[in-house]
Amino acid sequence: MQNALQALDLEKFLPYRLSVLAQLVSESLHDLYAGPFGLTVTQWRVMAALGRFAPLTASEVGQRIVMDKVAVSRAVSGLMKRGLVERAADPSDRRRASLRLSGKGLTMHDRIVPIALKYQADLYEALAPAERETLNGLCDRLFAHAKLLRKTA
Amino acid sequence: MQNALQALDLEKFLPYRLSVLAQLVSESLHDLYAGPFGLTVTQWRVMAALGRFAPLTASEVGQRIVMDKVAVSRAVSGLMKRGLVERAADPSDRRRASLRLSGKGLTMHDRIVPIALKYQADLYEALAPAERETLNGLCDRLFAHAKLLRKTA
DNA sequence: GCAAATTAGTTTCAAATGTAACTATTATGC
DNA sequence: GCATAATAGTTACATTTGAAACTAATTTGC
Numbered sequence: 001m002q003n004a005l006q007a008l009d010l011e012k013f014l015p016y017r018l019s020v021l022a023q024l025v026s027e028s029l030h031d032l033y034a035g036p037f038g039l040t041v042t043q044w045r046v047m048a049a050l051g052r053f054a055p056l057t058a059s060e061v062g063q064r065i066v067m068d069k070v071a072v073s074r075a076v077s078g079l080m081k082r083g084l085v086e087r088a089a090d091p092s093d094r095r096r097a098s099l100r101l102s103g104k105g106l107t108m109h110d111r112i113v114p115i116a117l118k119y120q121a122d123l124y125e126a127l128a129p130a131e132r133e134t135l136n137g138l139c140d141r142l143f144a145h146a147k148l149l150r151k152t153a
Numbered sequence: 154m155q156n157a158l159q160a161l162d163l164e165k166f167l168p169y170r171l172s173v174l175a176q177l178v179s180e181s182l183h184d185l186y187a188g189p190f191g192l193t194v195t196q197w198r199v200m201a202a203l204g205r206f207a208p209l210t211a212s213e214v215g216q217r218i219v220m221d222k223v224a225v226s227r228a229v230s231g232l233m234k235r236g237l238v239e240r241a242a243d244p245s246d247r248r249r250a251s252l253r254l255s256g257k258g259l260t261m262h263d264r265i266v267p268i269a270l271k272y273q274a275d276l277y278e279a280l281a282p283a284e285r286e287t288l289n290g291l292c293d294r295l296f297a298h299a300k301l302l303r304k305t306a
Numbered sequence: 307g308c309a310a311a312t313t314a315g316t317t318t319c320a321a322a323t324g325t326a327a328c329t330a331t332t333a334t335g336c
Numbered sequence: 337g338c339a340t341a342a343t344a345g346t347t348a349c350a351t352t353t354g355a356a357a358c359t360a361a362t363t364t365g366c
Contacts, residue, residue, distance in 0.1 A: 222346090247344095
């Protein structure tokens with residue numbers, strides 16, 4: 001058997017690095033709220049979107065958190081069963097329903113937000129303030145470019 | 154109902170941003186090799202690890218690509234069924250088996266590597282060379298710090 | 307104003323994934 | 337040297353996820 005012509009060093013390969021970093025960070029944060037509050041990542045993102053922008057329809061939530069409508073539907077269904085989210089039918093368009101946090105949901109939201117912000121602050125301690133700006137700028141540009149590549153490809 | 158005391162703007166929240174960026178990049182790359190070669194992300198990572206470092210045991214593959222042994226086992230099983238990977242029992246320890254790409258697997262590997270590197274190059278066009286270095290350095294430090302936080306927490 | 311196409315959202319079925327239990331083999335402790 | 341523990345890897349079961357089909361309501365085109 002011959003050797004590979006050209007090998008790909010995963011450890012230096014950007015898509016792989018981003019994936020591993022994002023997974024570690026996402027799981028670490030999830031560990032902080034999953035136990036006490038029993039939420040999945042998607043459920044928490046739905047709650048965060050509603051905490052900031054309610055009322056929103058399910059579609060609008062999906063756009064905010066970059067999540068397809070099936071995932072949003074399931075997350076909302078779980079949150080409604082636990083009484084964390086309320087749904088109100090839109091009289092002018094009965095396909096739509098506007099969603100908002102219930103009182104109970106808002107209480108939980110307000111307890112999780114500081115935990116999430118604290119984790120972000122802890123994470124940012126690895127970087128100087130100017131570097132945080134830099135990182136965010138670079139991520140923004142990468143993201144925009146990746147979207148562009150996807151469309152043209 | 155009252156409003157949230159403090160809201161979390163997901164669009165500016167680092168864990169969320171990393172997650173969305175990594176997902177977009179990972180899916181875009183997957184689109185490039187999934188169709189022609191029918192590989193999952195995990196299968197491709199196993200092949201990449203073997204292309205670079207074979208022979209490896211399943212455990213060693215798992216360490217390289219940060220993947221638990223069940224996922225590796227399943228990916229390898231799929232790759233063996235397609236004749237892309239070969240397994241040789243280790244005579245000195247019959248629990249272990251060393252894995253390597255077959256000739257067919259190597260051929261596929263050598264066709265995918267340039268595609269992956271091309272995608273990375275396209276992605277990097279969003280950034281100046283110095284910025285690429287900067288991004289990688291910042292990601293490294295964030296990753297190390299996130300691992301540290303996880304242990305201490 | 308009505309048939310056809312769109313849109314919002316849910317349900318269904320298959321595939322992917324995670325956790326725990328399991329088999330087989332090797333290492334450890336007494 | 338034999339029982340116990342640890343390790344490599346697989347299998348089984350339950351849960352999550354994704355794609356496609358579906359329901360219900362609204363909009364569009366003629």
